Structure formats: C-alpha cells, structure tokens
Amino acid sequence: MTVQPRQNNLEVRWIRFRVLLVATGLLFGFLLLIGRSFQVQFFQWEGWASVANKQIRRDFHIEARRGEIYDRNGQELAISIELESLAANPRAIKDPEGAAKKLAAVVEIPATRLEKKLRQHRAFVWLKHYLTPRQTDAVRALGLEGIHFVKENRRYYPNVELAGHLLGFVGRDHIGLEGLEVAQDLLLAGESGTHPGAKDARGQIIYTHGLPAASGPQAYSLRLTLDKRIQYIAERELQKTVTDYGAKGGMIVVTEPKSGEILAMAVFPSFNPNSFSSYGPAVWRNRAVTDAFEPGSTFKIFLMAAALEEALVHPDDLFYCENGKYKVVNHTIHDLKKFGWLSLAQILRFSSN
Template sequence: MGPERNPANVWLKVAKIAFAAAFAFLAARLFYIQVVRHGDYYADALAQHRLSITLHARRGRILDRNGKPLADSLDAFSVWLYKPRVPEGELGLTAMQLASVLGGSSADLLRRLADGPSYVRVARHVDPKTAERLRNLGIPALDFSHDPVRFYPNGHTAAQLIGFCDADSKGIEGVEAAFDRYLRGKDGFRLLHRDALGRPISSPFEAEVPPRKGYDVRLTIDLWIQTILEEELKEACLRYRPKAGLGVVLDIPTGEVLAMASWPFFDPNRFRLYPKESWRNRVLCDFYEPGSMAKAFTAAAALEYGVMTPDTVIDCEGGRYALHGRVIKDAGHHGFHELTLTYVIAKSSNVGAAKIGEAVGAERLFRMLESFGFRSLTGVGLPGERRSLLRPVSRWTKQSVASISFGYEMCVTPLALVRAYAAIASDGTLPSLRVVSSVLDGHGEPLSLPSLAPKPRKRAISPATARKLRKILRKVVLDGTCRRALIPEYAIAGKTGTAVKVVNGRYDWSKTLSSFIGFAPLREPRLLVLVSLDEPTKAQYGGTVAGPAVRDVLRRSLEYLGVPHDPADETTKRK
C-alpha cells in the first residue's frame, strides 16, 4: 500500500481542506461584519450607549385678523424617571413621592414604573408650578423635557373652524389639521451617554439640538365679530330649539370670512367631553336643498337674459299650479294671484318662481346657476368642504326646471350660498372666499404661498342685473317675508328660505331648514350674513327664526367696524 493510499493521509487532507474552508468562511464573515456591515453594527453599539430624548417643538399660534390669539401653546413638561438611579428597594417610595404631587394612585404609578423601560415617562404636560414642586422633592433620578400643551384661550369661540390637537400636538381637526405642517414646527432632541446598566453618565460628547417653533397662522376671522355671531346664533337656537344651527359673516369687498360658527358649540380644551357631532364645521360640511333662497338666482336668469323685468306681472294662480303632473303650492296657504317679479321674490311665491323658471328654460337656468359657482368649490381652502350638487341638464326631468327654480333638486353648502349672494351684493362678480390670510415665519413675515394668494373674481351677472336684484331683495325686508330685519340704522336686503327636508325618502313638512341671508348697507354693501337653523321646533319660517339674528349681527358688526348708519335705499341721494 503506497503512502498516497494511506487512510491517515486521506483524513489529513480532508481535515486541511475543512480547516481552510472554515478559515475562509470566518474570514469572509469577519470581512462582512467589520467592513460591509460596519456602519450598522457601529450604529447598534452607539444606540446601546446613547439615550435620545425628544424635545417637543412649541406649536405656532393661530391668530385672528388683528393678531389676537385663537390657539396658543403653554409651557409644560414631560417628567421622566431613570430607574437605574433609584436606590434598590426604593421604587415604591419614589412612586409615593411622585403621586403626592401629581395626584392619583401611588400603586398604579408603581406598577407603571416597574413595568416600564429603564427610562420611563412619569407624566406629560405638567405645568411649570407642578414641575417645580417635583424638582423640590430632590429625587436625583427625575428629569424634565419641554412638552408644550395646546390651549384655546377663548373656549368654544370658533372651535369648529380652529379645530384641536391630540396629546402629541398634532392637528386633527379644522385649521389645526389643515395647516399642521406649518404650525407643528420641528422637534429637537437631547443625546445622553449611558453605561452598560443604562445609567446616564456625563460625557463631553453629550449633545442637544433645540426644537424649532412652529409658524403662526393668521386667519381672516375677527374675534369680536365672531363673538357677536355666536351670541346671536345661540340666542336664536335657545329660543327656537333647532337640532343644529350655523352662521357666517362675510366681508363683501374682499371675500374674507369674518366669522364662522356652528351650534351646538364645544370647548376644544376639553373636546373629548363632547359628542363628535359637535366638532363638525357645518358651514363647510352641511349639504342641503336651499329652498326659497335659490329664487334670487332664478330671478337673476330672467333679468340677465332679458326674459323679464322687475315689473313683469306673473299670475300666481291663487297659490296652486298644476304643472307636469303635479301641483305646486305656495307655502303658508298664501293665495297669491298677480304679482310682479319683484314681489314673487319678496313674497316668496313658489308658483311665481316656477313660472319664471319655465320662461327662462332649462339651459339658461343651468348656466346661470353654474355662473354663480354651484358646481365648484369656494376657494376657502379648508378640508371637508363639499362641492354643491347641480346635475347637468341632460339628467333633468320635466319637473326639474320648476323644482330648481324654487330651490329643490339641487344641493348647496352654506359657503357656496354665501359666495353666490356676495356676487349680488357687489358688482355681480363672484369672490374666491378666504379664511386664512397668511402663514408667518419665525420673524413674523408672511410666507409666499400661492394657495393663500387672493384669486381674481369671476363674473356671474352684469352690474345692472346685480343692482336690480339688490332692490328686489330690499323689498323682502320692507314688505316681504322678513320685515323683522327692518331697522332704522341700516338698510338691509336679503332672502328668506324655509326648505322642507327629506325624511325616509319623502318630504316631511314638519322638518325644515329655516334661514335668512342678508347684507347691508344697501347702497354700499359691506357685510353679508347667513344664519340657518336645522329643524327649529318653536317656529319654522326663516324670516321668523333666522331674520332677527341676521339683523342684529349686521347692526352690531357694522357699528363695530365704524360703518356710518345708512337706512336709505340705493336710489336715495346723499345730502
């Protein structure tokens, strides 16, 4: 047997090969660990010896148009406990000391501390006085980090518009959510070194990156006018007991929303105590058939297209009119006969409006409603706004022209209705509504944001048609459906609406959306106000339940703005 066939030599060769392979594997593995994955393992090693504490940024303020705070952040702290620094066997005593200041059960706190990580948060949003009392306990294991808490200094005022934040100061409703990226700022951090037991140690490598405060957001809202609107809306709601209510005040020349309110109110400082339905911004989200408030647009079509004049006489058939297989009735058992177009609107005759619509025709009526913006958003730039529903003419039935002429078979939002009436109250141009005027950087300078730049107005009707409509709407207050809005200080014009609601697929005449939309002074309109009550129970007609609220909001707001008293109509010359 040759040496090459000796079994011992064979096994020796096998062993050498196996050893070489193992060595090669270990070398490759070592190369992978020390070269390829060096960064990952180095990061893991650092993580074991570093402790990062988030330093929460102070959220930017939300301001009214005059710089008054609507939302702010208060100084507060998170309280932390480094358990390795607590002497052995004294965690229970520490829990008792902390509970004596923070309140609550020391046993519950002890369980939370015992079950938590070595660096455990004891409490959040602790006010400065309480934090100072905790510091005075002399517990070496305690640490504090800045943790501001959101605060709404005016309580329920403009709550549905402003919205609110969660515990981490993230906006989850309203302007707080829509502009969260600007308001929230940027968190910083504090970096500590710790030993193998997780205990913080002093080190020259300890670092801190301070947080950057969020930007302020300035609204077009005027806090005082907002207060006026909410006071009058609340009074109307308490008197007539609706399911809900809403109101808007608009600056007509600029398209800026000066006030926006939804009832029932809620306090964003304690939002969890209120039903979610009360958080809803009804001005943005409500979606309904406008009823008689749409008759002004039907009249606008007749005037704009030269179909009728304000003095055209219309036979209102004694309040009952058979058309396309149904009977159209005037509300309140009114037996109107011959009325001019002006008084069809002033007295709010459904029959008269249907006849005006039939004379205008489907295509022109549709084009007019579209020109008033009922197929587009208002430009207000807030989440949750719905687009009005106006079906194309191809989907209308024979009854549609008559129904749409007095505000049915179409659905609008309150903001869309306000924008459309602003065109009538001005020179016939449709404004792009605004509720946020600017975002202010850390130096108080406005950012250049295209989304906030004023948009050009779009023409809805001619200036001549707008003037005629304003005179017609003045008759609503002088001797029409809202004489309750007649006051000596200012000439108010507007339109009532008492829209019957659909319940279980059928119109229920006991449930209405009752509204009045008005503007003043008539000769040089400055403010427009809408108030709507959803299912009022003590009365139903818009002129009764909403008219006085609009009247008083207009009077008080115009006086606050320093607008001179002017009870005269457009045609009256100034002396």
C-alpha cells in the same frame, strides 16, 4: 555512585527546557499582542472607531414647535406652550410605595396606579403629561430620587370655545385631527430636527456639540381672514337665537362681499378644543363646511336682484302663481298657500315659490 549526577543533570536540563518553552510561549503571545495592537491602531482604527461611536453617540430627536394661528389683526387663536411632564426611572427608586403616595397627593393620580408604574423593571416610564406650574413646584419640593421632568409642547387655545370648529385640535402626538389643524398640518407642524450627542454607561445624555437651541426647529404660522371680534359677536348671537327658538343648532358665516374673505364662521353647539375628548365627533363637526343645505327662500333675494339688475322684470310686473301647484317634468312644486296673481314685490313679501 556515578548514576546520581547524571539524573540530576537530566532534571536540570528538563527544568530549563520547560522554562524556555514557557518563556518562548509568553514571548510569542506578547509579540502577537503587539502585532494585533499595531494592526488595530494603524490599519483598522477607522472601523473600530465607528463601532465605538455607534455604541455611545446618538442623534437626539428635537420636536419642531408647532406654528401659531392668528386672526386678521394678529390676535392669538391657537398657540403652543412649553410645560413640564413627569417621568421616572424605576430602577433608581428604592421605595416605590412611599414615592407613589407622595406623588399621588400632588399630581392627582391614584397611588396604586403610580406604584404599579414605579415597580416596572425599566429605565423610563411616563407618570403624567403636562403638569401645571404649581404641580411642578410641588413635585420638585419632594426631592424624590429617580423622578425627573421632561419638557413638552402642548397646544393651547386661549379663547376657549371661540372658533373651535374652525380651528379644530391636535392629538397628544401633535398631529392635527380636526379643522385647520389637520387641513394645514404640514405647514403648522414643520419638520423636526436632530442634535448630536452621546450617552454614558448610566444612560445619561451628554451633549457633545453644546446644548440644543432653546426654541428648537420652528414651523410656519397662519394668519386668517377671521376677525376675532366679529367671530365673538356671531357666536353670541347664534347661541341666543338657537336658545330662544329651541333649535337643535345653527350656523353663521360672515363674509366680506368684495373679496369673499371669511370674517366669521360660527357653529352651535360649540366645544372647547382644549378638552376635545370630553365631546364627541358629532359636536366636533364644522357643519358650516361639511353639511349641504338647500338655500330655499333665502336665495329668492339674489335671483330677484339679478333679474331687476338686468331689467328683465319690474317691481310691479304680475305673475300667475298657479294656485299653489306647478308641475315641472315629473316634479310638482308646491306653495305654502294657493296664490293666484302676484306682483314681484308680493312674491318676495309672501315668499311664494
């Protein structure tokens, strides 16, 4: 009878020990948690705050608006216009096939191609760059979930083919590829900027420092010596002359004699820089700048004018034209006809070499 109370006493003591052990463990863990919290909040807060900021904060890229190009009178030759481009978040689209069919009728892209993009396991895909205002309104009217717009700047040449060879064009990435657009790309492109912001768990942009400026960074613009009216006349007459004589092409450069300023630079065949990809490199080439030509008989006028101005010759002076053949070292210069004695005026008249 004396053994029973003793066993009960041992069990009670063992239970108390276990409770005390668990309580001690919990208290120790709680103290560690408080100590760690104190360490993080008072001694390591700068480091952890930096990690958190890196995870949510972003410096969003803001593209500089490309500078304009004007003629000498301030007439626009090349400008940048802001258009809506179409993008999608495929993860938010429940019916890719239905959405593709509705969009295809508006943006003029095959539904099968759109559906393939809308079925991608990505958060962002481009559907079409540079929508027309009518297309933008039509897509908005559809009210499709997961479809959104992105504003993009597009280079536009309002005079179509006018001075196309001189102006050149830019690519999709807004980098100059031909003409003045590439020659002055550093000035026209400017420097892009950034705007601070953050992204939430859904990837939505949060502008923590207010909305970015509507215009964005601005680049330099160019004002040329070119005169739009003279350029138009030069191109019109050049096209007419090439067509009338069945020539392969032609060039006209109009300059201001006293200053040397270029007033017009026309090349034919011409091209439309708004749709430059429809042409080829041979057509893009500004032959008035890149190609070298012998001045030929046209330079006789300047040579003769200089000789008369210096009083080295007179209009009635006679020169022997070697009967159409004259040898200089190892080269023989030929005339169109076998001329004998000609006066200075006759040399110019018959274009004798």
